[in-house]
Amino acid sequence: MEDKVSLRKNSAIHPILEMRGICKYFGGVHALENVDFELHPNEILALVGDNAAGKSTLIKIISGVYTPDRGEIYLEGKRIEIRSPSDARALGIETVYQELALVETRDVAANFFLGREPIKEGSGIFVDKKKIEEVTVRTLKKLSITLPSLRTAVRYLSGGQRQALAVGRAAAWGGKIIIMDEPTAALGVEEARKVLGLVKQLKEQGASIIIISHNLRHVFSVAERIVVLRGGRRVGSKLKSETTGDEIVKLITGAELI
Amino acid sequence: MKTEGGQKKFSALIARLTGNQVITILLVLIVMGAYLSIHTRTFLTSYNIFNILRAFSWIAISAFGQSMVIIGGGIDLSPGSVMALSSIITAMLLAWGVDVSISVVAGLALGAFTGYINGILISKTKLPPFIATLGMMSVARGFCYGLTSGWPIRHLPPGFLFLGQADIPIFLWRVPLPVIFMIILVIISFIFLNNTRYGYHIYAVGGNEYSASLTGINVGKIKILIYTLSGFFAAIGGLLMTSRLGVAAPTAALGYELDIIAAVAIGGISLRGGEGSIWGTLIGAAIMQVIRNGLVLMGFPAYWQPAAIGGVIIIAVMIDQIKKARAQ
Numbered sequence: 001m002e003d004k005v006s007l008r009k010n011s012a013i014h015p016i017l018e019m020r021g022i023c024k025y026f027g028g029v030h031a032l033e034n035v036d037f038e039l040h041p042n043e044i045l046a047l048v049g050d051n052a053a054g055k056s057t058l059i060k061i062i063s064g065v066y067t068p069d070r071g072e073i074y075l076e077g078k079r080i081e082i083r084s085p086s087d088a089r090a091l092g093i094e095t096v097y098q099e100l101a102l103v104e105t106r107d108v109a110a111n112f113f114l115g116r117e118p119i120k121e122g123s124g125i126f127v128d129k130k131k132i133e134e135v136t137v138r139t140l141k142k143l144s145i146t147l148p149s150l151r152t153a154v155r156y157l158s159g160g161q162r163q164a165l166a167v168g169r170a171a172a173w174g175g176k177i178i179i180m181d182e183p184t185a186a187l188g189v190e191e192a193r194k195v196l197g198l199v200k201q202l203k204e205q206g207a208s209i210i211i212i213s214h215n216l217r218h219v220f221s222v223a224e225r226i227v228v229l230r231g232g233r234r235v236g237s238k239l240k241s242e243t244t245g246d247e248i249v250k251l252i253t254g255a256e257l258i
Numbered sequence: 259m260k261t262e263g264g265q266k267k268f269s270a271l272i273a274r275l276t277g278n279q280v281i282t283i284l285l286v287l288i289v290m291g292a293y294l295s296i297h298t299r300t301f302l303t304s305y306n307i308f309n310i311l312r313a314f315s316w317i318a319i320s321a322f323g324q325s326m327v328i329i330g331g332g333i334d335l336s337p338g339s340v341m342a343l344s345s346i347i348t349a350m351l352l353a354w355g356v357d358v359s360i361s362v363v364a365g366l367a368l369g370a371f372t373g374y375i376n377g378i379l380i381s382k383t384k385l386p387p388f389i390a391t392l393g394m395m396s397v398a399r400g401f402c403y404g405l406t407s408g409w410p411i412r413h414l415p416p417g418f419l420f421l422g423q424a425d426i427p428i429f430l431w432r433v434p435l436p437v438i439f440m441i442i443l444v445i446i447s448f449i450f451l452n453n454t455r456y457g458y459h460i461y462a463v464g465g466n467e468y469s470a471s472l473t474g475i476n477v478g479k480i481k482i483l484i485y486t487l488s489g490f491f492a493a494i495g496g497l498l499m500t501s502r503l504g505v506a507a508p509t510a511a512l513g514y515e516l517d518i519i520a521a522v523a524i525g526g527i528s529l530r531g532g533e534g535s536i537w538g539t540l541i542g543a544a545i546m547q548v549i550r551n552g553l554v555l556m557g558f559p560a561y562w563q564p565a566a567i568g569g570v571i572i573i574a575v576m577i578d579q580i581k582k583a584r585a586q
Contacts, residue, residue: 105532
């Protein structure tokens, strides 16, 4: 333990996010068992693993949906506790959930600011609709996301448009860390390509990104490092330049043990 | 080329108007009004119009609270009983000689409290809204009978009767005070729902509760808020009704919850939650009363009114469904 602490202090580049010995149990199920995890500044990291490997549990701990049963989390070297999604967001951690966390009956603008609607200065209670529209338009433009109109209810958007909206929303908040859970799973080829382009754009803007995906082709096209989970344990961390799809598949399935 | 653009704009405008449920039912109301104005002599008199307005004002006011609950993804079956109970509490205080303003505030506070209990039951103990508020409907009604032993409370002081019976001169008309309350409350409710963070969060929770919670919205707090407001609005409606009738009866407002929910449904507020406008509720309540009034003026026996209202509810919600299916 002492060694690890000194190691962290001495390492040349501090990870922006570091997790040590994370455990999470659901009843008798060990969803995560003593998992270490680190995300470096401005990197795109892919988190891969089979179903029930613990990927979603791990990112839900980072985004404040679950609290770990054991383990420590450090943000830029400082020990932190993340007790709720609002905590995570206040710390600069934005999440694009697999479920997208959009309200289908509300329009694009309302969804963009869902849960943190700006208040008109001096009015005390009134939502600043002008600011909502301005910021939404500006962000969508910056990320070259085209949507029908700000007033369109989300239920009329396509899967790709919804995904782009959710990603754009996360980007708009200038999150230092952006987590994306299966951002391309429900998309067609062309839409997936656009979303992956967005991921790279977010990196150029300085964000550090964790992306979960089952699609290794997508993983290899954007990620710089790949962390593999299996059965709630971390079984590998490989730089993209030093690994192959075959090796990752072996790590995911555990085939090398046979 | 130019006319083509103009035509496009025009058809887009038409599509937007018919796509807007509030405009659609406003047109229905206007058509009904026009028909009755032509076919009866008495419909379009200021006396009759204000009578209609006064008669649906307390249903409409209670329905504003119900609208917030339904937009927030819930349902409240208790407002009829809460209207009666808050009236009885106020009337009992008045009968003991307590000041009018204090008695009224006590009645309103009790209404809000019953709603608060509903909200706690639904958000903390996770009871389905239908069950929690069905229970409250019965509990509140039971208190009405229990506290009064079934006897109505009469001889309410003039200071209280003023609220429901006074007419306020505005221009050439004498506008009933409850109608003025109704107009003020619909405006406040509209601004609350459309321009405040609470309003945004009510729509979000009703539209997709899980998404709302993931974005950090305190879903439990929003649920408690909407049921509390529903209880509060029901109490306002109840007190205005009692003040108008001049008697607080334990059997008052029996079955009103259905009229209140019907006003919301006719008004185009989706019972699935997350969308709709409070203006629709106002017009929905007006349509129901115009039907009642129209049937009487045209000489139909009053016994047929429930059948007509029921038909309108079914048709209104059906049109809404068909339109949504088409849009998707």
